[in-house]
Amino acid sequence: ETGVTQTPRHLVMGMTNKKSLKCEQHLGHNAMYWYKQSAKKPLELMFVYNFKEQTENNSVPSRFSPECPNSSHLFLHLHTLQPEDSALYLCASSQDLALGSGETQYFGPGTRLLVL
């Protein structure tokens, strides 16, 4: 168990629906991330939070809205999505942001999203 949980594990939604993805980490980490994983594409970083503050928005469309109420919880609010948004959405956490110097990211199992 990685210590990062995500709910729901599967989600089917229509293009006019509003839904939210939830992530919780039990590792005492300060940084949390949202990634999108599509078939045959590299992991795409979407958002980064450090101590509840958003530090990066990787040119993500406004139909994706993140929320980080505290260092342990991260949400991704979804509205008016498109079929091409269907993917696996992964949450991750790390002690701090120094990922390039050996700091390890711990990933949750992901939410498999299908937009009809």
Next chain:
Amino acid sequence: QKEVEQDPGPLSVPEGAIVSLNCTYSNSAFQYFMWYRQYSRKGPELLMYTYSSGNKEDGRFTAQVDKSSKYISLFIRDSQPSDSATYLCAFSSGGYQKVTFGTGTKLQVIP
């Protein structure tokens, strides 16, 4: 040119075989080289981490970095069915820079 190239596979090998997984990259600033393993219905987990060039061994796994060729490899000796997963290479130039991932290679080890 893509920043990272990784063959998506799938790669099927018999149990006990030596597996070689590879990635090439174009960014000369990359100094940190990682391999993640992702089982079906799970998130990626860090498997190996290497700084700069050279080899690093951990049990049946060996990570190799050739910075002059911009080429990294992961070798798995005596492969087991439990090694069946998708392996993602990942890179960083250090500090607070983001991690750049490959597309992943799906490996199946057949009993």
